Amino acid sequence: MDLLAAQALDLGVQAVGVAAASAAQDLQLAFFAEATRRGYRRGEFAVPKILAGPDAASEIAEWPCDIVLNGITGSVGLAPTLAALAAGRTVALANKESLVAGGPLVLDALGGDPDRLVPVDSEHSALAQCLRGGRRDEVRKLVLTASGGPFRGRRRDELAAVTPQQALAHPTWDMGPVVTINSATLMNKGLELIEAHLFFGVPYDDIDVVVHPQSLVHSMVEFTDGSTLAQVSPPDMRLPIALALGWPERVAEAQPPMDWTRSQALTFEPLDEVAFPAVELARTAGRRGGTAPAVFNAANEEAVAAFLAGRLPFVRIVDLVAEVIAEHEVVDHPSLDEVFATERAARDAAQRLIRRESERESA
Numbered sequence: 001m002d003l004l005a006a007q008a009l010d011l012g013v014q015a016v017g018v019a020a021a022s023a024a025q026d027l028q029l030a031f032f033a034e035a036t037r038r039g040y041r042r043g044e045f046a047v048p049k050i051l052a053g054p055d056a057a058s059e060i061a062e063w064p065c066d067i068v069l070n071g072i073t074g075s076v077g078l079a080p081t082l083a084a085l086a087a088g089r090t091v092a093l094a095n096k097e098s099l100v101a102g103g104p105l106v107l108d109a110l111g112g113d114p115d116r117l118v119p120v121d122s123e124h125s126a127l128a129q130c131l132r133g134g135r136r137d138e139v140r141k142l143v144l145t146a147s148g149g150p151f152r153g154r155r156r157d158e159l160a161a162v163t164p165q166q167a168l169a170h171p172t173w174d175m176g177p178v179v180t181i182n183s184a185t186l187m188n189k190g191l192e193l194i195e196a197h198l199f200f201g202v203p204y205d206d207i208d209v210v211v212h213p214q215s216l217v218h219s220m221v222e223f224t225d226g227s228t229l230a231q232v233s234p235p236d237m238r239l240p241i242a243l244a245l246g247w248p249e250r251v252a253e254a255q256p257p258m259d260w261t262r263s264q265a266l267t268f269e270p271l272d273e274v275a276f277p278a279v280e281l282a283r284t285a286g287r288r289g290g291t292a293p294a295v296f297n298a299a300n301e302e303a304v305a306a307f308l309a310g311r312l313p314f315v316r317i318v319d320l321v322a323e324v325i326a327e328h329e330v331v332d333h334p335s336l337d338e339v340f341a342t343e344r345a346a347r348d349a350a351q352r353l354i355r356r357e358s359e360r361e362s363a
C-alpha cells in the first residue's frame with residue numbers, strides 16, 4: 001500500500017481502483033502519510049480519485065487515455081477488458097484469462113479493428129513480432145515455448161507430494177502466485193494456447209508447444225517455405241510491456257539485450273503430456289469452444305487457490321479441471337451473462353470436488 005501510494009505520487013496518477021473498500025481507505029491514508037512524509041503541503045500534489053468495489057477496475061478502464069494495460073489476475077479481468085474496448089480504448093492485454101473466458105465477446109468488442117487488442121504476454125508478443133516476417137497465408141504454424149516450470153523432467157508419480165513453496169519457485173520468471181502455479185502445472189501454456197488461437201486466428205491443429213527451459217526464445221512462427229522465425233531476449237517483461245504500450249513502434253532501450261559474446265545453449269524438448277496433461281486438456285476445451293474455455297479457466301482458478309491453501313494436491317489441479325469440464329454442458333455463442341453464470345457454476349462444481357477431496361483425506 002505504501003509503495004502504491006508513493007508510486008501514485010511520483011507519477012501524478014489521476015485515479016486508482018481497488019477491489020475492497022477497506023483497501024481504498026488504507027490507500028487514502030497511505031497516500032496522505034507519504035505526502036506528509038515528503039513535506040508536501042495542500043495544493044502541492046494531486047490527490048488521485050480512489051475507486052473501490054467490484055466495478056472499480058471497469059470504471060478505471062473507461063477513463064480517457066491512450067491505452068489500457070490490463071494486468072489483473074483471473075477472469076475477473078474480463079469486465080474491465082470489455083469496458084475499455086466499449087469505451088473505444090486500445091487494450092494491452094496481460095490478463096490472458098479475460099480472453100480465454102470471453103474470447104468471442106472480446107473479439108466482437110474490437111468492432112472490426114484487431115489492432116485495439118495488443119498482446120503483453122511474452123509468448124504472444126513474440127508471435128506478434130515474428131508474424132511481421134511474412135504474410136498470413138505464408139504461416140504454417142505457431143510454436144509456443146514453455147519453460148516446463150520447476151517440475152520439468154519429473155514423472156507424474158514424482159509430483160504427488162510437491163508443496164506450494166516448491167511450485168512457486170519458477171526457474172526463469174518472477175511472477176505473481178497464480179500464473180506461477182499455472183506454469184508449474186503447464187496450465188499457463190494451456191491458457192496461452194487458447195490465447196494464441198484467439199489473438200492470431202490460427203487453428204488449434206497449427207499451434208504447437210515445445211519445452212525450452214532457458215526462456216530465451218519466447219515463441220516462434222514456422223512459415224510455409226520451411227523458415228522459422230524466433231523472438232529471443234532475456235526473460236524480462238519490460239520488453240513485451242514497452243512494445244505493447246508503443247505498438248507497433250519499438251521503445252529504445254526497453255531492456256538489456258542478449259549477450260551473444262557469452263557461450264550459452266538454447267535447448268528444446270517435447271512436452272511430457274502424461275505428467276503434464278494441461279495443454280491437451282486446453283486444446284480439447286479450445287476446440288470445443290463456447291463456454292468450455294471459461295469453465296477450463298474458472299475451475300483452474302479454484303483449484304489453484306485450493307492448492308495454495310493446502311487443500312488440494314498438486315496433481316489433482318488438472319484432474320479436477322478435467323472433471324468439472326466433463327460435467328459441464330457447453331453453451332455455444334454465450335452472452336456475457338451466460339459466461340458469468342457458467343463461471344459461477346464451474347467454480348461451485350470445483351468447490352464441491354475440493355470439499356469432497358478434503359473430506360476423503362481427513363476420513
Ligand SMILES: NC(=O)C1=CN([C@@H]2O[C@H](COP(=O)(O)OP(=O)(O)OC[C@H]3O[C@@H](n4cnc5c(N)ncnc54)[C@H](OP(=O)(O)O)[C@@H]3O)[C@@H](O)[C@H]2O)C=CC1
Nearest residue numbers: 019057071072073074076094095096121175176177179237
Ligand atoms: N507476471 C508476469 O510476468 C506475467 C503475467 N501475465 C499475466 O498478467 C496477469 C497478472 O499477473 P501478475 O502480475 O504476475 O500477478 P500479480 O499477482 O503480481 O498481480 C495481480 C494483480 O491483479 C490485481 N487484482 C486481482 N484481483 C483483482 C480484482 N478483483 N480487481 C482488481 N484488481 C485485481 C491485484 O491487485 P491487488 O494487489 O490489489 O490484489 C494485482 O495487482 C495474469 O493474468 C498473468 O497471467 C502474463 C505474462 C507475464
Ligand SMILES: CC(=O)[C@@H](O)[C@H](O)COP(=O)(O)O
Nearest residue numbers: 121122146147148149183188
Ligand atoms: C512471462 C510470461 O509470459 C509467462 O506467462 C511465462 O511464459 C511463464 O512461463 P512458462 O509458462 O513457460 O513457465
Ligand SMILES: [Mn+2]
Nearest residue numbers: 121122123192
Ligand atoms: Mn506467458
